[in-house]
Amino acid sequence: MAEEKNKQTQADDMPDWSAYRGVMIVIEQRDGEAKKVSWQLLGEGRKLADKLEVDLLALVIGHNVGHLAQEAIYHGADKVYLCDAPELKDYRTRPYSRVTLQVIRDVKPEIVLQGATATGRDLAGAIATHLPTGLTADTTILDVEPHPSRLLLASRPAFSEKMLATILCKQYRPQMATARAGVFEALPRDTSRQGEIVPVEFAMEEAEIAAKVLEFIEATERFDIEDAEIIVAGGRGLGGPEPFKLLQELADALGGVVGASRAAVDAGWIDHKHQVGQTGYTVRPKLYIAVGISGAVQHLVGMQNSDLIIAINRDKDAPIFKAAHYGIVGDLFQLVPALTEAVRNKRRLTENVTG
Amino acid sequence: MLHIVVCVKQVPDSREIRIDPKTNTLIRQGVPAIANFYDMHGLEEALRIKDEIGATITVLCMGPPPAEKSLKQCISLGADRAVLVTDRAFAGADTLATSYVLGLAIQKIAADFGPVHIVFTGKQTLDGDTGQVGPGVACRLDLEQLTYVYKVANIDMDNRRITVHRLLEDGVQVVETKMPVLITALKEMNHVRRAPLPGMIKAAQYQPVVWTTNDFPGIDRKQIGLKGSPTIVAKTWVPEARDINTEYLEGESAEQVATAVLDKLWETDLPERFGWQAEGEV
Numbered sequence: 001m002a003e004e005k006n007k008q009t010q011a012d013d014m015p016d017w018s019a020y021r022g023v024m025i026v027i028e029q030r031d032g033e034a035k036k037v038s039w040q041l042l043g044e045g046r047k048l049a050d051k052l053e054v055d056l057l058a059l060v061i062g063h064n065v066g067h068l069a070q071e072a073i074y075h076g077a078d079k080v081y082l083c084d085a086p087e088l089k090d091y092r093t094r095p096y097s098r099v100t101l102q103v104i105r106d107v108k109p110e111i112v113l114q115g116a117t118a119t120g121r122d123l124a125g126a127i128a129t130h131l132p133t134g135l136t137a138d139t140t141i142l143d144v145e146p147h148p149s150r151l152l153l154a155s156r157p158a159f160s161e162k163m164l165a166t167i168l169c170k171q172y173r174p175q176m177a178t179a180r181a182g183v184f185e186a187l188p189r190d191t192s193r194q195g196e197i198v199p200v201e202f203a204m205e206e207a208e209i210a211a212k213v214l215e216f217i218e219a220t221e222r223f224d225i226e227d228a229e230i231i232v233a234g235g236r237g238l239g240g241p242e243p244f245k246l247l248q249e250l251a252d253a254l255g256g257v258v259g260a261s262r263a264a265v266d267a268g269w270i271d272h273k274h275q276v277g278q279t280g281y282t283v284r285p286k287l288y289i290a291v292g293i294s295g296a297v298q299h300l301v302g303m304q305n306s307d308l309i310i311a312i313n314r315d316k317d318a319p320i321f322k323a324a325h326y327g328i329v330g331d332l333f334q335l336v337p338a339l340t341e342a343v344r345n346k347r348r349l350t351e352n353v354t355g
Numbered sequence: 356m357l358h359i360v361v362c363v364k365q366v367p368d369s370r371e372i373r374i375d376p377k378t379n380t381l382i383r384q385g386v387p388a389i390a391n392f393y394d395m396h397g398l399e400e401a402l403r404i405k406d407e408i409g410a411t412i413t414v415l416c417m418g419p420p421p422a423e424k425s426l427k428q429c430i431s432l433g434a435d436r437a438v439l440v441t442d443r444a445f446a447g448a449d450t451l452a453t454s455y456v457l458g459l460a461i462q463k464i465a466a467d468f469g470p471v472h473i474v475f476t477g478k479q480t481l482d483g484d485t486g487q488v489g490p491g492v493a494c495r496l497d498l499e500q501l502t503y504v505y506k507v508a509n510i511d512m513d514n515r516r517i518t519v520h521r522l523l524e525d526g527v528q529v530v531e532t533k534m535p536v537l538i539t540a541l542k543e544m545n546h547v548r549r550a551p552l553p554g555m556i557k558a559a560q561y562q563p564v565v566w567t568t569n570d571f572p573g574i575d576r577k578q579i580g581l582k583g584s585p586t587i588v589a590k591t592w593v594p595e596a597r598d599i600n601t602e603y604l605e606g607e608s609a610e611q612v613a614t615a616v617l618d619k620l621w622e623t624d625l626p627e628r629f630g631w632q633a634e635g636e637v
């Protein structure tokens with residue numbers, strides 16, 4: 001970071017918040033399947049809770065979602081509030097915010113976090129206004145100051161990712177934030193972890209809920225670049241849609257998927273669902289190969305946490321090399337097919353020997 | 356008749372903002388102010404509804420006097436009325452304080468010009484970039500909240516019900532609910548039309564309705580502007596460009612480079628993890 005972190009924020013000018021303790025993660029699910037960001041936030045929340053020496057709490061809302069309460073414990077929660085009712089089958093703002101508000105008012109966590117997904121932002125925006133309290137959107141770095149200030153340091157990109165801003169909420173509790181998917185790391189699932197599950201009653205009648213979900217149309221062709229463990233991404237350097245076939249072949253040889261920079265998406269060479277970066281997806285695969293991508297900050301924020309980054313670019317000064325573990329300066333049209341061939345050969349070789 | 360309010364914020368085009376490399380601060384000078392483009396998709400949807408079933412459209416902006424420019428743009432496109440809520444006391448508002456003032460203004464719009472059935476906001480702003488003001492306004496006014504909408508499928512005026520399609524990460528949720536509603540608009544919703552010549556002429560002469568704190572007798576001054584904003588920007592900084600130790604792999608030919616890359620890959624646990632099978636294992 002270019003600038004030193006601020007000195008400890010003064011706790012003197014803050015009201016007494018001793019009734020508010022604990023870090024709460026609102027688990028997002030659909031049809032009994034949790035969103036990955038929820039487990040990622042439990043992983044990050046665990047660190048915050050340990051630093052504050054408090055419990056990590058989770059809130060699970062839905063219908064037939066008891067197993068998710070157990071899963072939340074396996075992923076780091078100490079205590080899970082579970083509200084399970086038929087009226088809660090589909091996400092609807094009113095009943096979900098009613099439950100969340102009720103739990104927050106009863107339990108009084110000092111921090112409430114949820115994913116910066118469509119649903120997470122919908123719910124958080126409603127809750128924060130009701131309480132009321134401050135809400136920081138789309139955070140990518142979370143930290144806390146130790147006792148006595150116990151402030152959440154919620155940092156998020158600002159001005160098209162050109163800057164980062166740290167946002168505090170001193171005068172209200174809980175402190176709320178939504179956090180970007182793919183940025184934080186989930187803990188390994190640990191089935192030996194113990195925790196408590198607290199049932200929460202649902203106190204609303206269907207007749208009180210105006211919104212009716214008529215239908216949910218699943219996205220056809222679920223292409224989850226966020227979940228991919230190997231990504232071969234191409235940019236403007238490819239020069240057109242055709243060379244993406246070369247990338248696909250390399251990705252196939254490695255068992256991965258194809259990603260893209262915004263320049264390639266905007267040019268219409270590949271669909272937006274492949275886009276990595278600020279206005280695309282944030283990914284952290286085991287292996288990211290960037291091909292013909294210059295490495296603009298808006299692209300880097302989406303992939304710089306990948307475990308291993310290899311960059312191929314013919315410009316030795318391209319900023320992508322600053323983020324890469326291995327750099328190859330050269331022409332992608334020669335290098336990518338050579339790599340594909342080498343991977344295939346090596347695999348064939350080992351398969352023959354073993355077979 | 357259907358009455359639609361569209362919330363439009365005038366924002367600096369943050370895509371144009373540069374960082375001064377010497378001071379690490381934002382260069383705001385010369386950055387054009389534009390109507391937040393998501394909001395214009397909300398306006399376009401309102402205009403589309405007006406074209407189809409008839410409606411009165413009021414556009415609403417909280418901001419300094421120059422924001423009049425964006426309101427005039429909305430008039431040129433076909434909005435019927437524009438309200439600018441402006442006061443020094445509103446400055447420094449975060450999403451909570453903004454939703455309070457917009458909520459009051461919509462109540463006054465309803466009182467002065469007739470009941471409101473639909474409020475549009477954009478999905479998010481270019482500068483605030485939170486997407487929180489829409490839900491905030493819905494909450495303040497106890498409206499049904501419909502976020503991330505890319506299609507208004509049906510409006511049933513007799514029964515006061517509306518059906519929309521919401522675009523989520525993993526699919527489309529089709530929801531029907533009762534009006535009044537607040538809808539946050541996605542850019543996928545429509546293509547924003549161009550202003551016709553008569554619209555431009557009308558806009559040039561148009562003066563928006565201007566309200567200050569004095570026009571809201573019951574306003575709680577503790578809830579507006581900087582004072583009414585729970586979130587505080589403690590600091591901003593420019594993330595240092597990453598510069599990790601890069602090892603450059605070279606060779607006489609592409610094949611040699613490829614071999615060098617593979618040697619590196621085979622030093623990791625990737626081959627085992629992904630079943631590429633390391634030679635050593637055989």
Ligand SMILES: Cc1cc2nc3c(=O)[nH]c(=O)nc-3n(C[C@H](O)[C@H](O)[C@H](O)COP(=O)(O)OP(=O)(O)OC[C@H]3O[C@@H](n4cnc5c(N)ncnc54)[C@H](O)[C@@H]3O)c2cc1C
Binds near residue numbers: 160277292295315
């Ligand atoms: C608000 C905002 C949001 C944005 N969001 C995103 C986002 O989500 N994701 C994103 O990626 N970008 C995003 N951008 C755009 C970003 O700023 C860059 O414009 C974009 O990432 C550039 O894409 P690129 O690297 O493919 O193209 P370029 O910058 O044009 O780079 C092409 C590279 O290919 C190399 N090259 C050319 N030919 C060859 C060859 N034959 N062999 C090897 N190398 C070759 C060149 O040396 C060059 O480095 C955003 C911008 C803004 C303002």
Ligand SMILES: Nc1ncnc2c1ncn2[C@@H]1O[C@H](COP(=O)(O)O)[C@@H](O)[C@H]1O
Binds near residue numbers: 364418487
């Ligand atoms: N000052 C404002 N005036 C009018 N509308 C606003 C204002 N601030 C926010 N909005 C509306 O709220 C939406 C979401 O804003 P934000 O929460 O800042 O991302 C915007 O797209 C606008 O429609």
